[in-house]
Each structure stands twice: as structure tokens, then as C-alpha cells.
Amino acid sequence: xxxxxxxxxxxFATALLLALFGxxxxxxxxxxxxxLLTLLAAALLTIRVINDGPMVLYDEQFFVDPLNVFxxxxxxxVGFTTSLFxxxxxxxxxxxxxxxxxxxxxxxxxxxxxxxxxxxxxxTNNLGILWVAMEMATLTTVLLxxxxxxxxxxxxxxxxxxLCGVGIAQALFGTILIxxxxxxxxxxxxxALLWTHLDAVKSQLEPxxxxxxxxxxxxxxxxxxxxxxxxxxxPDAHAEGPxxxxxxxxxLLLNVALYAIIRCKVLVDGALGTHFAxxxxxxxxxxxxxxxxxxxxxxxxxxxxxxxxxxxxMGLITxxxxxxxxxxSFAGLLHMTVHSLTKSAIFFAVGHAAQMAGTQIIDDIxxxxxQSPTIGWGLMLGSLAILGMPPFGVFTSEFMILTTAIKxxxxxxxxxxxxxxxxFAAMFQKVQSMVFGEPTVRPLAxxxxxxxxxxxxxxxxxxxxxxxxxxxxxxxxxxxxxx
Amino acid sequence: MxxxxxxxxxxxxxxxxxxxxxxxxxxxxGFAMLAQRxxxxxxxxxxxxxxxxxxSTLIVALTTSQSHLLWSAGLTLLLKVIALPLILHxxxxxxxxxxxxxxxxxxxxxxxxxxxxxxxAFNVAQPISQLSGTITRATIGIALxxxxxxxxxxxxxxxxxxxxxxxxAMENGLFFAATSATYGMPMVVELGIALDVMVGMVILGxxxxxxxxxxDSLDIRHMERNKEQ
Numbered sequence: 001x002x003x004x005x006x007x008x009x010x011x012f013a014t015a016l017l018l019a020l021f022g023x024x025x026x027x028x029x030x031x032x033x034x035x036l037l038t039l040l041a042a043a044l045l046t047i048r049v050i051n052d053g054p055m056v057l058y059d060e061q062f063f064v065d066p067l068n069v070f071x072x073x074x075x076x077x078v079g080f081t082t083s084l085f086x087x088x089x090x091x092x093x094x095x096x097x098x099x100x101x102x103x104x105x106x107x108x109x110x111x112x113x114x115x116x117x118x119x120x121x122x123x124t125n126n127l128g129i130l131w132v133a134m135e136m137a138t139l140t141t142v143l144l145x146x147x148x149x150x151x152x153x154x155x156x157x158x159x160x161x162x163l164c165g166v167g168i169a170q171a172l173f174g175t176i177l178i179x180x181x182x183x184x185x186x187x188x189x190x191x192a193l194l195w196t197h198l199d200a201v202k203s204q205l206e207p208x209x210x211x212x213x214x215x216x217x218x219x220x221x222x223x224x225x226x227x228x229x230x231x232x233x234x235p236d237a238h239a240e241g242p243x244x245x246x247x248x249x250x251x252l253l254l255n256v257a258l259y260a261i262i263r264c265k266v267l268v269d270g271a272l273g274t275h276f277a278x279x280x281x282x283x284x285x286x287x288x289x290x291x292x293x294x295x296x297x298x299x300x301x302x303x304x305x306x307x308x309x310x311x312x313x314m315g316l317i318t319x320x321x322x323x324x325x326x327x328x329s330f331a332g333l334l335h336m337t338v339h340s341l342t343k344s345a346i347f348f349a350v351g352h353a354a355q356m357a358g359t360q361i362i363d364d365i366x367x368x369x370x371q372s373p374t375i376g377w378g379l380m381l382g383s384l385a386i387l388g389m390p391p392f393g394v395f396t397s398e399f400m401i402l403t404t405a406i407k408x409x410x411x412x413x414x415x416x417x418x419x420x421x422x423x424f425a426a427m428f429q430k431v432q433s434m435v436f437g438e439p440t441v442r443p444l445a446x447x448x449x450x451x452x453x454x455x456x457x458x459x460x461x462x463x464x465x466x467x468x469x470x471x472x473x474x475x476x477x478x479x480x481x482x483x
Numbered sequence: 484m485x486x487x488x489x490x491x492x493x494x495x496x497x498x499x500x501x502x503x504x505x506x507x508x509x510x511x512x513g514f515a516m517l518a519q520r521x522x523x524x525x526x527x528x529x530x531x532x533x534x535x536x537x538x539s540t541l542i543v544a545l546t547t548s549q550s551h552l553l554w555s556a557g558l559t560l561l562l563k564v565i566a567l568p569l570i571l572h573x574x575x576x577x578x579x580x581x582x583x584x585x586x587x588x589x590x591x592x593x594x595x596x597x598x599x600x601x602x603x604a605f606n607v608a609q610p611i612s613q614l615s616g617t618i619t620r621a622t623i624g625i626a627l628x629x630x631x632x633x634x635x636x637x638x639x640x641x642x643x644x645x646x647x648x649x650x651x652a653m654e655n656g657l658f659f660a661a662t663s664a665t666y667g668m669p670m671v672v673e674l675g676i677a678l679d680v681m682v683g684m685v686i687l688g689x690x691x692x693x694x695x696x697x698x699d700s701l702d703i704r705h706m707e708r709n710k711e712q
Contacts, residue, residue: 128672135679139686146690151697158694161687162646166637169653172676173630173660180611180664193669208610 001057006041015112022105028087031108035083042076063125066474078251079115081452085348086244088446114140118256127193138164145241156236163233171220177213181205202270210271217264224257226311228288238307243351250310251344281322288315293419297426301360313339320401329479331400338393342385345456349378352448356441367439376435378453383431387424393463498546505539506622513632522583526571533563604628622663629656
């Protein structure tokens with residue numbers, strides 16, 4: 001299984017290479033090349049899984065199944081497109097003297113390291129290693145958020161570190177509890193933290209311990225997912241870091257944290273046989289949809305605006321997985337995919353827009369479409385997609401989530417609809433004012449890389465109209481696994 | 484552990500008693516850190532907590548002949564008793580905050596909240612302790628209490644260095660929980676956690692200088708610029 005090794009080793013090797021030579025010319029190109037290789041390796045891995053089915057590898061320490069294979073592919077894809085976007089973006093930042101050559105070296109190296117930790121977290125079979133990789137992902141992104149070294153960015157990074165550090169410590173306690181419950185059945189040595197082993201014996205695990213463990217794990221990884229009331233770090237980290245980092249934070253890291261919760265939910269559901277984990281997820285999911293919807297209207301910073309929008313969508317996905325069942329889980333997985341693609345596309349457009357305007361304040365960005373039609377349309381279409389307009393994929397998944405909610409949790413439907421409506425009104429008005437009107441923005445010194453924006457939006461459009469059969473098949477299998 | 488009555492004491496082996504003593508000292512140190520205002524003393528208390536952790540892990544390792552616990556005991560000694568306190572000492576010297584005294588409001592209230600947390604921790608840990616077959620099972624509640632006390636310390640502190648010490652103390656509590664509930668996590672996981680702690684510490688060390696450069700102080704309250712509009 002050389003493919004998985006390549007997926008994990010390529011970003012790590014690229015990170016080392018960039019740490020050593022990232023100050024020379026061509027660092028951005030190496031970054032893109034490394035990401036492209038990772039994407040190719042992920043594609044090979046995906047083909048292998050299509051042909052051979054799920055597999056457990058290397059002393060059972062790694063495994064690939066329908067639930068994580070599409071996330072691995074998605075992570076590699078968005079990583080690659082982000083690296084394409086970051087090349088001109090970072091060049092402009094460098095020209096404006098916001099970043100020195102050494103900072104750029106740190107950025108490129110940490111970007112690859114971050115990709116590596118996420119791919120490890122997604123492919124590992126060991127719940128302990130999953131925790132370690134998540135913590136590593138936090139540490140690398142703390143460095144990335146603080147890249148500009150401005151007071152605001154340092155504060156954002158500190159808040160991020162403290163909140164996620166505390167959160168993830170709770171997750172470690174949850175992991176210890178799972179190990180404790182598993183050890184009684186699987187014994188001390190035989191890999192009692194390996195997910196596949198745990199999954200095989202989940203019905204024998206002690207229910208009281210598992211429910212307690214899930215509470216800790218949910219709080220821990222939930223902090224990293226940005227669930228209310230532990231979401232405070234997210235808008236700051238999104239607003240103060242460089243935009244490519246906002247794109248991967250929103251598009252990828254939140255997914256990975258959610259993935260960790262889902263994996264744990266499968267075990268807990270098996271042990272308890274009740275809907276305890278689901279109810280917890282429904283409650284916090286709903287709260288996470290409603291609260292940020294009302295914050296959206298008050299945002300003045302465009303990246304904070306979309307940061308809050310990410311929180312809202314994470315709430316929606318958590319709610320979907322909380323409901324469970326084949327349709328809702330399918331919708332949750334689809335929503336993870338389309339949100340990640342759309343939100344990163346929006347951040348690409350927003351990044352260039354903010355550079356053109358020289359500010360991230362919404363009121364000072366006007367007339368994007370006149371100055372640069374592609375950026376303007378990219379932002380407009382991306383926003384329409386994320387707000388759930390047909391025919392984009394977000395509409396499909398939201399529609400499925402809402403219809404399931406009508407069937408099983410009718411009381412939640414008006415709450416969801418109201419929150420989505422409020423979010424629509426708030427965001428559409430703000431985006432409209434940025435896109436249209438008399439231009440206050442100047443053209444960019446370097447050609448922006450807008451191909452990623454339209455590739456992402458094209459994929460989201462495709463997923464709204466037609467889901468490739470094997471992808472639908474994975475979603476279905478993964479949904480069955482999640483329950 | 485004073486609730487154990489006299490006739491039972493003879494039934495508990497010496498090693499168990501020593502471990503319980505260590506647990507009690509851990510908890511005491513947790514409270515001491517909560518109320519300590521001097522940065523320098525705080526680091527020493529943290530080192531002491533690491534030492535107690537090392538001793539208890541060592542005793543568990545020797546009495547249960549779990550060889551991998553010896554390794555994690557060694558790791559604790561290296562990391563928490565030697566490396567981290569050294570780094571912290573160096574940091575506060577170079578940041579010249581060695582003699583810093585933090586103004587902590589309402590120490591009695593904080594202590595009372597701390598006591599409430601200990602009660603909660605014992606209640607939460609009760610079902611786990613009953614299921615556990617380890618000789619250290621009585622200490623799971625204390626381990627959780629240590630985690631919660633460090634959590635409280637993190638909330639009540641406004642300076643960067645004490646916050647980080649609270650973070651590390653929380654990790655101590657978690658490690659203690661892992662040893663007392665399950666005789667430690669698998670080695671690969673423990674190594675990973677140690678690596679995370681180490682890397683995190685190095686990053687924060689760099690961070691401190693940046694923060695002070697930007698804010699002229701290590702007081703987090705001086706930040707607060709990213710407030711909600």
C-alpha cells in the first residue's frame with residue numbers, strides 16, 4: 001500500500017524541504033508541487049479503494065474506509081487549490097511588506113505540516129494518535145494564525161491556543177476513558193485504542209463509561225469544530241490569519257474535528273444502544289445554527305462574517321449527524337463536502353478582494369464586479385451557493401436535512417428555517433454591497449489565481465445536480481456506518 | 484482517603500497507600516497552584532507536581548511490573564521534572580518576570596469553587612472507580628479533580644505564563660488519570676502526547692516574546708482588542 005505512505009510522507013517531506021530552503025525563490029512553487037503530489041497520491045489511494053474496498057494497514061495502525069477516503073481526497077484537493085491560490089496572494093502580501101521572506105518560509109513549511117497532521121488524523125486507526133494529530137494540527141495553525149505578528153493576530157492565536165488547548169485536553173480525558181472501557185475487554189496490549197477493534201466489540205463496552213467519555217470527547221473535539229458556546233476562537237482566528245489559512249481552517253480542519261466526533265459517536269451508539277450521543281449533537285447543533293445567524297448581521301470584517309457562517313454550517317452538519325439515519329447522515333456527509341469546497345472558494349475570492357481594497361472592513365469594499373468581474377462573480381456565486389440557493393450542492397444537502405427534520409423532529413424545522421433565513425438576509429445584503437456599486441478597490445499587482453474558485457464552485461454545482469455513483473455509494477456506506 | 488477506617492488500612496498494601504498519599508499531595512499541589520501568586524513559586528510547584536507524578540508512576544510500575552510504565556515514568560521525569568521547569572525558568576528570566584506577583588482577586592472564593600469542583604470530580608469518577616481493577620482506582624477522582632482545578636486556574640489567571648503553567652498542570656492531571664485508571668496509555672500514544680507538549684512549549688516560548696513586544700506586557704487583559712462589535 002504505497003499510496004497511503006505517499007499521501008502521508010509527501011506533505012511531511014515538503015514541509016521539511018520548505019523549512020530548509022523556503023527562503024529561496026520558488027518556495028510557493030515547491031508548495032504547490034508538494035500539494036499536487038499529495039493530491040495525486042490521494043487520487044491513487046481513492047482508485048485503490050474503489051477497486052479493492054476498505055482496508056486496514058501497517059500493523060492495523062492505519063485504515064481506509066468509505067467514511068474517511070472521501071475526506072482524504074477532499075483534504076488533498078482543497079490543500080492543492082489553496083496552495084495555487086496562496087502563490088499570488090502571498091506575493092502581494094510580501095510586496096506590501098506585511099511578510100518577510102522568513103515568515104513566508106514559516107508559512108509554507110507550516111502549511112504542509114498542517115496538511116500532514118490532518119491526513120494522519122483522518123487515516124489513523126488509533127484514537128490516541130487521532131488525538132495527537134489533532135493537537136499537532138492546533139499547534140501548526142497557531143503559528144499560521146499568528147503569522148502577521150500584529151497585536152490582533154497574536155491575540156487571536158493566543159485565544160485559539162488556550163481555548164482549543166483546554167478543549168482538546170477534555171478530548172484526551174475522553175480518549176483515556178474509552179481506553180479504560182476497552183481494556184477490560186480487549187486487554188492491555190492488543191491495541192485497545194484501535195478503532196476497528198473497538199468497533200468489533202462496541203456492544204460489550206461499559207455504557208456508563210462510554211457515555212461519560214462521549215461527553216468529554218464531544219466537548220473537546222466540539223471546541224475545535226467551533227460548536228457554540230466554545231466557538232469564540234473561530235472568527236478571530238479566521239479574520240487575523242492569512243486568507244489561505246482561513247480557507248483551510250474552515251474548509252478542512254473543522255471537517256476533521258467533526259470526523260473525530262463521528263468516529264466516537266459510532267462507538268458510543270453501539271455501546272449504549274440509545275440515542276444519547278445523537279440527542280447531545282442535535283441540541284448543540286441547533287444552538288450552533290441559531291446563535292451565529294444573529295451574529296452575522298453585526299459583523300464589520302468580511303473574514304469574520306464568513307467565519308461565523310462556517311460555525312453555522314458546522315452546527316447544521318452536527319445536527320444532521322445527530323438525527324442519524326440513512327438520509328440525514330448522507331446529507332451530513334454531502335454537506336461536509338460542499339461546505340468545504342464552497343467556503344474555501346469564498347475565502348479565495350475574499351482574500352483577493354481584501355487585497356484590492358487594502359482592508360477587510362466590509363463597508364470599505366465596494367464595486368468588486370466593475371474592477372474585477374471574476375472576483376466579483378466568484379464572491380457572489382460562492383455566497384449564493386453557501387446560502388443554499390439551488391442548483392448548488394448546499395441546497396441539496398440542506399433540503400435533505402430539513403426534510404428529515406420535518407419527519408423526525410418537526411419542532412426543530414421552524415428554528416432551522418428561521419436561522420437560515422436570518423443568515424440569508426444578513427449575508428446577502430453585505431455581499432451585495434461589496435460586489436456592486438461604485439468601485440473603491442484597485443486592481444492587483446499580480447494576476448490572481450481564480451481558477452480554484454471556479455473549479456470549486458463547478459464541483460459544488462455538479463454535486464447539486466449529479467453525484468458520481470461511487471461517491472454516492474461511499475456516502476451511503478458511511479451513512480450506514482454512522483447509523 | 485481518610486474515610487478508610489482503621490480495620491481496612493491493614494488490608495491495603497503499602498504500595499497502594501503510598502500511591503494514595505501521592506494522589507493526596509497532587510491534589511494539595513493543585514490547590515496550592517490555584518492560590519499561588521508568585522510566578523517563580525508557581526514553576527516550583529509545577530515541578531513538585533511532576534515529581535510526585537513520577538514517584539507514583541514509578542511505584543505503580545514496580546508493583547504491577549508493567550514495564551512500559553517504567554518508560555513513561557522516565558519520560559515524566561525527563562519532561563516534567565527537568566525539561567519543562569528548566570525552560571520555564573529560562574523564559575521568566577529572559578522575560579524578566581521572575582519576581583512578578585499577580586493580583587488575584589478573591590482567593591477564598593476561588594478556593595471554595597475549587598472544593599466544589601473536587602466534589603463534582605469525585606462524583607463523576609465514582610462509576611469508573613467501581614469498574615476499575617487497578618490498584619490505583621481510588622485516585623481516579625483525584626486525577627479528574629486535578630484536571631478541573633487546573634482548568635479553573637486557567638480561567639482565573641490573566642497573565643500568559645501562569646496560564647501556560649495551568650495548561651501543563653492540566654496535562655499532569657490527565658496523565659495521572661491515565662495511569663490510575665488503566666496503567667497508562669499505549670506507548671506510541673504517550674510518546675505522541677509528550678511530543679505535543681514539548682512542541683507546544685517551544686512555540687509558546689517564542690510567543691511570549693512576541694506578545695510582550697506587541698503589548699509591552701504579558702497580561703492577557705491588555706489584549707482584548709478583537710472584541711465583538
